[in-house]
Amino acid sequence: MTMAEQDREIVISIRGLRNQFGSQVVHEDLDLDIYRGEILGVVGGSGTGKSVLLRTIVGLNPPVTGSVTVLGDDVLNEPERPDDDVEARWGVMFQDGALFSSLTVRENVEVPMRTIEGLDPGIRRALADLKISMVGLPYLAGGKYPSELSGGMRKRAGLARALALDPPILFLDEPTAGLDPIGATEFDILIRSLSRSLGLSVFLVTHDLDTLHATCDRIAVIADRKVLVTGTMQEMLRVEHPWVHEYFHGPRARAALDTKEAVNRPTEA
Amino acid sequence: MDNGLPDIEITPTETEVTVTLRGQFALPQVTELAARMQTLPVDRPVRIDLSGVTRFDTSAAWALTTLHTRIAAAGQGFEIVGAGEGPASLLKTVAEAMPDTTEATVPPLTLVDRLAQLGEAVAGSTRFVLALTGYFGLFLARLGRSIRHPGEFRFTALVHHCEEVGLKAVPIVSLMAFLIGVVLAFQGSTQLRQFGAEVFVVDLIAISILRELGILLTSIIVAGRSASAFTAAIGSMKMREEIDAMRSLGLDPATILFVPRILALVIMLPILGLIANIMGLLGGGIMAWIDLDISPAMFTTRLVNGTDVSHLMVGMVKAPVFALIIGVVGCHAGMQVKSNAESLGRMTSASVVTAIFAVIVADALFSIFFARIGI
Numbered sequence: 001m002t003m004a005e006q007d008r009e010i011v012i013s014i015r016g017l018r019n020q021f022g023s024q025v026v027h028e029d030l031d032l033d034i035y036r037g038e039i040l041g042v043v044g045g046s047g048t049g050k051s052v053l054l055r056t057i058v059g060l061n062p063p064v065t066g067s068v069t070v071l072g073d074d075v076l077n078e079p080e081r082p083d084d085d086v087e088a089r090w091g092v093m094f095q096d097g098a099l100f101s102s103l104t105v106r107e108n109v110e111v112p113m114r115t116i117e118g119l120d121p122g123i124r125r126a127l128a129d130l131k132i133s134m135v136g137l138p139y140l141a142g143g144k145y146p147s148e149l150s151g152g153m154r155k156r157a158g159l160a161r162a163l164a165l166d167p168p169i170l171f172l173d174e175p176t177a178g179l180d181p182i183g184a185t186e187f188d189i190l191i192r193s194l195s196r197s198l199g200l201s202v203f204l205v206t207h208d209l210d211t212l213h214a215t216c217d218r219i220a221v222i223a224d225r226k227v228l229v230t231g232t233m234q235e236m237l238r239v240e241h242p243w244v245h246e247y248f249h250g251p252r253a254r255a256a257l258d259t260k261e262a263v264n265r266p267t268e269a
Numbered sequence: 270m271d272n273g274l275p276d277i278e279i280t281p282t283e284t285e286v287t288v289t290l291r292g293q294f295a296l297p298q299v300t301e302l303a304a305r306m307q308t309l310p311v312d313r314p315v316r317i318d319l320s321g322v323t324r325f326d327t328s329a330a331w332a333l334t335t336l337h338t339r340i341a342a343a344g345q346g347f348e349i350v351g352a353g354e355g356p357a358s359l360l361k362t363v364a365e366a367m368p369d370t371t372e373a374t375v376p377p378l379t380l381v382d383r384l385a386q387l388g389e390a391v392a393g394s395t396r397f398v399l400a401l402t403g404y405f406g407l408f409l410a411r412l413g414r415s416i417r418h419p420g421e422f423r424f425t426a427l428v429h430h431c432e433e434v435g436l437k438a439v440p441i442v443s444l445m446a447f448l449i450g451v452v453l454a455f456q457g458s459t460q461l462r463q464f465g466a467e468v469f470v471v472d473l474i475a476i477s478i479l480r481e482l483g484i485l486l487t488s489i490i491v492a493g494r495s496a497s498a499f500t501a502a503i504g505s506m507k508m509r510e511e512i513d514a515m516r517s518l519g520l521d522p523a524t525i526l527f528v529p530r531i532l533a534l535v536i537m538l539p540i541l542g543l544i545a546n547i548m549g550l551l552g553g554g555i556m557a558w559i560d561l562d563i564s565p566a567m568f569t570t571r572l573v574n575g576t577d578v579s580h581l582m583v584g585m586v587k588a589p590v591f592a593l594i595i596g597v598v599g600c601h602a603g604m605q606v607k608s609n610a611e612s613l614g615r616m617t618s619a620s621v622v623t624a625i626f627a628v629i630v631a632d633a634l635f636s637i638f639f640a641r642i643g644i
Contacts, residue, residue, distance in 0.1 A: 101611040113296065120300045123328075127299070130331050133368035147609040165296060166326040197362040198327070199355050 008035040011169055011201045012057060017066030019052055026052050028225040030066070034169075039195055039202040040230075041216035045243065048222045050205045054171055057203070058092055071168070088112065090169040091162030095177060097154035099146040105132060105157045106142035112164040131160040136190055152183040156190075163194070170195070172204045176211050188214040209256040221247070233257075276321075277305050285314045285346075291321035294329035302329060306336040311343035320351030330356070330363040337364070404601045405593065408531050411523045426529035434495040434530075435537030439544060441494075442487050446545035449482055450474060450552025458561045467561045471571040474553035479580040483546040485632050488591040491538060492624035496599035499530055500620040503603025504613045512604075522604075531596030538592035539585055546584065579644055587635050591628050598624040 012034040019027040026049035034040050044050050055061040057068055059075055068075050070089055091112075099108045109128040113119060132142045135156040146154055155175060162170060175191060176184035192215045195202050206212060212219055213233060220230040223243050229236070236248045247253065276291040286309055294302060309315060317333060319325065333349065340347045352360065415422040457470040503526055506512050512522050550572070557563040563571075602620030606613050 101609065116296045118300055119296060120303070123300055123303055126335075127296075127328050127331055129368045130327065130363065130366060134327075134362065134366040139368040147607070147611055163327075166328070194362075197358045199358075 008038075010034065011036050011071055012203070013067075013069040014053075014057070015067045015069075017053075017056065017068070018064045019049060019056060019061070020064050025225055027056075027063070027066075027222075030222075030226045032220055032227045032230070034201055034203060035218075036168075036201050037195075037199055038217040039192070039204060039215050041212045041219045042203065042205045042222060043207070043212065043219060043247065044222035049225075050222055051173055053222065054092075054173055054203065054205055058090060058171060088165035088167040090171060091165065091167040092171040093155070093158045093162045093173065093175065095173045096151070097146065097158030099154060099157055099161065101146050104143050104145055105137070105149070105160070108146070108157060109142075109160045109164050112161065116165075128160075128164070131163055132157070134163070134194065135160045136186070152179050152187070155179070155187065159190075159194075163198070166198065168199070168201060170200045170202045172202060172206075174205055174207065176206065176208045181210075184208065184210065185214070191215050209253050213256050277302065279305070279309065281310070281313075283313075285316055286310065287316045287318065289318040289321065293324040294322060294332075295324055295326040296328050299328035299332055303332045303335070306332055309336065309340075311340055311345060314346035314348070315340050317347075317349045318351050319349060319353070319356055322353075322356065325353075325356040325359065327359060327363060330359045331367075333360065334363050334367055338367070401597055401601055404527070404597050404604075407523050408527055408593075408597060408600075411521070411528050412532065415524065415528060421524060423525060423529050426525070427533055430529050430533035431537050433498070434491065434533050435541060438491060438494055438537075438541055442490055442541050442545050443548045445486060445490060446478070446483060446548040447552035449486060450478060450549035450554070451556045453477060453482075453549075454553040454556035455560060458557070462561075468563065468567075468571060470553075470557055470561060471563065471568055472575050474550065474557070475572050475576040476580050478549035478553065479546055479576070479584050481584065481632070481636075483549050484542040484584045484588050484591065485628070487542050487545040488538065488588075488595065488628045489625050491534070491541065491592075492595045492598075492628055493621055495534060496595050496602070496620045496624040497617050499596065499599030500602040500606075500617045501613065503600060504606030504616055507604060507606045508608055508610070508613055510608075527596075527600045530600060531593065534592040534596040535589050538595075539588040542585060542588045546581070583635075583639055583644055587632065590631060590635075594627045594631055595624045598627060 010033050012032075014030060014032040017027050017030040018025070030053070032053075042050050042053065052061060056063050057070070057075075062076065066076075073089075099105070100111065103111070106125065106128045109131050110124050113124045113127065116124075129139060129142055133139065137153060137156050137160070141149065141153060141157070146157065149157065159172075159175075172191065176187050179187060188211050191202065191204070194200065202215075204211070204216065216233070218230060218232060219236055221228045221236070221239075221241075221244050223241065228241060229239050229244060231239075233248075236244065239245065239248070278289040278291075280287045280289070288306075288309070290302075315336070322329075337347045349357075349360065453474050454470055457473040458467060461467050461470055461473070503512075506526075512526075515522050515525065554563075554565060554568045557568055558565060599620050602616045602623070606616050
């Protein structure tokens with residue numbers, strides 16, 4: 001860990017986490033910190049519990065033991081939040097958007113805003129249109145139903161809903177899975193530019209090496225039921241663990257790395 | 270943290286308006302902020318001071334950007350000072366992302382449009398009926414093929430579906446028919462007693478149950494149970510591309526999925542109808558015994574002597590037709606499911622409604638037919 005990281009504010013802190021389904025232990029003694037304003041990519045083989053970790057942090061999957069602290073609050077043991085505390089701590093974008101199928105995209109984005117008391121319906125609608133436009137969807141997409149959208153548009157709409165309340169933390173579950181390379185690259189750029197301009201801390205679960213290269217500030221590798229190692233892409237390349245080595249030195253990883261060096265350098269400046 | 274109303278100070282001078290914002294500006298405050306920004310005059314330049322702002326989110330940036338657009342449209346200057354790094358980048362992002370709402374004006378519906386909609390609906394219904402006929406033909410063709418090539422026929426699937434649509438429906442069908450018999454006897458006795466014609470309650474029960482109610486109500490229950498089950502099963506296979514996988518493996522979905530299901534219905538619905546008839550007569554007989562003192566022996570004698578067997582035949586002959594209707598509608602609706610879960614739910618409920626409606630229409634046609642030929 002570098003000096004710069006130690007100085008930064010921690011927004012999510014996970015300590016001693018244990019998740020278990022029946023006799024199958026998914027996480028054991030898992031520790032992880034996420035700093036303010038960073039994009040953390042979480043990688044791991046299939047079935048290593050990346051999505052379970054995401055669901056545990058946002059409270060959808062109570063762990064056996066361990067603590068999860070988000071913005072200073074112990075989210076596992078806190079009492080019911082008072083009604084007037086409507087500020088969202090996080091937004092979650094699920095794999096296929098998880099939009100409510102009976103509502104239009106605009107209504108989907110308005111759903112979280114309805115919890116705000118005294119918000120004028122006209123303003124709510126205009127703000128929903130703004131969020132839809134911010135994630136790169138055309139204005140007319142707001143009136144469509146999720147079933148009328150392509151997979152990539154549904155993901156964007158899911159992102160717009162996750163951003164509806166301007167949360168400081170954003171969780172993304174496999175944001176580029178199932179997108180074509182062009183759509184995936186656009187989504188990577190979108191996530192990066194939104195997180196920078198809105199000051200978001202992003203927890204990003206992915207399999208996509210290009211996404212890791214293009215968007216993530218730091219990478220956490222889940223293997224052997226815990227976070228094996230965290231660090232930047234360059235640090236990952238030096239890790240000796242066989243799975244990590246295979247992952248970051250495989251043919252796909254090298255291709256992704258070459259592409260980044262050849263193409264993405266101008267966008268970083 | 271200060272959760273009160275936003276502190277907005279508007280200082281108009283001769284040459285410009287200065288707006289000073291202090292405190293939090295997020296979603297709960299945006300209604301107030303937007304309303305106050307709306308009151309600003311557009312006849313002189315506006316200066317916004319954000320140096321006292323502690324929280325500034327997208328909604329606040331939206332309110333200021335909207336104001337900017339309004340002021341700029343009036344040809345006046347607009348300036349934001351004291352914005353920190355975060356608010357400044359947010360304002361820039363929002364200004365770039367402001368949706369262009371002018372492109373979306375839906376023209377009102379004209380008379381011609383409405384006429385076109387009506388025509389489309391009529392054509393759609395016709396296509397639907399033709400498609401159902403097509404599925405019926407497909408079923409017959411595949412059934413014929415199965416008879417010529419018995420090796421292709423899925424006997425295990427047929428038995429399984431017979432159990433699902435037939436055996437498992439016996440309790441509900443029996444209970445329903447028994448209660449209908451009870452209701453008929455009870456209602457009939459109160460009316461017929463006025464004329465001293467209580468004994469005709471046996472004819473009433475026998476004819477109405479054997480001819481119409483036994484088989485019709487059984488079909489309605491089976492339509493609710495099995496048409497929906499067919500649609501859901503086939504529809505979820507369609508949704509997950511299992512049907513496409515079958516086709517690509519050279520398997521015919523009609524032979525594998527439709528024939529066993531529809532055939533199971535054709536076999537089991539007459540049996541269920543017969544059970545319903547027996548239970549209906551039993552319920553009616555018991556109620557007649559309790560309420561009208563018509564002994565079981567008398568009920569049986571009256572039933573055998575006074576009711577022609579043609580009534581039973583009229584009822585039973587409808588059963589296979591209803592079974593075909595329910596099966597074809599259920600399978601057809603299943604194949605119409607698209608790749609989303611919403612269409613699965615919509616088609617499932619549509620298949621039940623269509624099946625019940627079609628069964629009742631067919632029953633009415635049968636009634637007219639039998640009345641014409643005098644049975």
